[in-house]
Amino acid sequence: MKNNHGTLFVVATPIGNLGDMTTRAIETLENVQRIYAEDTRNSLKLMRYFGINNDLLALHDHNEVQKIEEIQKFLEAGNDAALISDAGTPLISDPGYKLVRELGKADIKIVPIPGASAVITALSIAGIPTDRFTFEGFLPAKSTARKQVLAGNALEPRTQVYYESNHRVQACVEDIVEVLGANRQITLARELTKKFEQVYRGPVGYLGEWLDEDTKRLKGEFVLVLQGADKQDDHSASELDHRKMLKVLIDELPVKQAAKIASQLSSMTKNEAYQLALSLK
Template sequence: MKYHYQEKIYASTLYIVPTPIGNLNDITQRALTVLSHVDLVAAEDTRYTGLLLKHFSIKNKLFMLHVHNEQQKTKLLVEKLQDGKSIALVSNAGTPLINDPGYYLVRCCREINIRVIPLPGACAAITALSASGLPSNRFCYEGFLPSKTKARRDILRNLAYESRTLIFYESPHRLIYSLHDMIKEWGSKRYIVLARELTKSWESLYGASIEKLLEWVLEDKNRYKGEIVLIVKGYVKKVDANILDSSTLRTLILLQQELPLKIASKLTAKIHGITKNTLYKYVLNQQKDDK
């Protein structure tokens, strides 16, 4: 692998620049270089970004771009880019566009072939997922759940059979309601991890069934203060004997009389074109039932 160390700031280019989600040491050297040398920094909140730039002794022009003015202000920013200006897009924390403003601006730039350069960096969803202990090869990011109960439950109901690991952002004042609704739509036993105030000195991660997690947070309101990410185990289909036809079961029984269960399951799976885990779980469930 070849590494490139020199950062050249290009004209007529939009840079997407992640910023720390708590620990200022998480900002990259490349991000600092871009923020120092672009012509303009488009920020979700100039107060937050102003403090960040001041901390790193960076002086640059700031432009407010938030969810309420993005469509209105995008035209002006695009004109500046077309005139040869370089612009860095930042949010208050984390990677821009991930539940933050910027989508409309980036889409407009892409449509008229203005160069967009994304920088890697902090993202609360990915940080929480990496430490959750849940499968990370396939996941589904859902952002914030709706504030209204019906809309929230409708979305949870639609996700009831989603097999990928689920990622949600949640606010402290809605967490309890969301956990109650998850229990109503998914049952109380689904495993969930609450990651709070990531990268800060008081960060915490706690994993349990939804029912146990709800009990845990209700014991101490400090356990759900601050920025929250929820990582939820995806739906796991229960082994159903009905999906195994009589021919498959007969083969499994005959092989099991002569071979260990794992080998018998593996061979039966190959013969009938089904997964060995399905067969193995079926036999284990049968053994439990016999006891």
């Protein structure tokens, strides 16, 4: 039996250039009764630019769970609402999946209004294989944890996409070089769709130098598109990868802990990883 519930529209907004706002997105935001935004101060500027005056309410990581019941009742009463993020497509490294999950369970209609996405935009200009890729979001803020994640992805053959902030991008690049080597191909996309958009394509070993050449290159928002590992079938290549991974881990962790993590991330047993770690000390 058809219910009379309202609809939640998940609406993509521009990642920089306001000209990328779609007609359908504008019409949707004009017609809903409420708009839920990650940061109402940021989204208010967007609403004013397009002359949209509907109720704007906050939905972010710290209140999402508490807001679900309120939003569900609002929609069950027959009202429509929209969910937007600060920029780009909601739920992609942004709040909202818990809300969407619970509303789906409640049989409330959820409609995507597609548009800009920094992940897809960066992939489209990367010049790196895009037939298979993984999106990893933001890497950990601390170097040790960041290296562990990179080491875990060292043998991943698919293209990897990461977000990074301006105050960590240089340290992140240094860690990528240390863990994966200087020859891995990378595309760094900075300030996508904005006035000062810049793109670096080439070996990651030269990226740090490129960033250092102009301090302006360290400003803004970054997407890193990292080429996947080459397929390596021979034992010597695998052993080399194991050594590289363990070298990074034992620089930051006790040997026993490093060996345990390495065994979880590779085909090595704990004992094999421990013996190899001892030989590298």
